[in-house]
Amino acid sequence: MRCQYAYYDRDADIAWVPTGHAEHVVGEGTSWGTIDHDEITGAIVAIEIRNASSRLPMALLGALPGPNPHDDLPWPGDRCMRAFYDRHADLVAIDLNEPGDAVDAIDAGLATVLVDESGAPRSIEIVGVRGSSTDEAITAVVARWPTLDRSGLVAAADAALAAPDREIMVSSRAAT
Numbered sequence: 001m002r003c004q005y006a007y008y009d010r011d012a013d014i015a016w017v018p019t020g021h022a023e024h025v026v027g028e029g030t031s032w033g034t035i036d037h038d039e040i041t042g043a044i045v046a047i048e049i050r051n052a053s054s055r056l057p058m059a060l061l062g063a064l065p066g067p068n069p070h071d072d073l074p075w076p077g078d079r080c081m082r083a084f085y086d087r088h089a090d091l092v093a094i095d096l097n098e099p100g101d102a103v104d105a106i107d108a109g110l111a112t113v114l115v116d117e118s119g120a121p122r123s124i125e126i127v128g129v130r131g132s133s134t135d136e137a138i139t140a141v142v143a144r145w146p147t148l149d150r151s152g153l154v155a156a157a158d159a160a161l162a163a164p165d166r167e168i169m170v171s172s173r174a175a176t
Helices: 056-061 134-144 151-160
Strands: 008-009 014-018 025-029 034-038 046-051 079-085 091-095 105-107 111-115 121-127 167-172
Touching: 014 091, 014 167, 025 151, 034 091, 056 151, 079 151, 111 134, 134 151
Parallel strands: none
Antiparallel strands: 008 014, 014 046, 025 034, 034 046, 079 091, 079 167, 091 121, 105 111, 111 121
């Protein structure tokens, strides 16, 4: 599977957030950027935000990777997460895209973590995020599983909240 991920181009001050895939895309210019639509269905497949540093939280921009110089290939070591905010259920779900099936659910305070047979996390669900912060829930999860990328998880949750009812892909990697 091709990793389609959100990124922030610091030089251009542009954030790009994919929300889907289309073979033929039509761009709609706005005062703040561009909305890409599937030419056939009209579904939004990406948004590009210009002057992102003045429009988005720096914590979110700092957690996003830079643009991939090889558009069709993920960078070596990339780990992609899928995030989704269901506004009707008021639930953020983050799929860590790690190998292995989830076989159990563990209560981690404000979040439920689905784990594999070895107890390694595979997915995180945070319920009741409207009017509260996902940050506290993610902090509790990372306290229990410290190898998780906290800032990547926060960026994934923030991106999902910014685009409700759409699947968001976020690439997570440590800076080199």
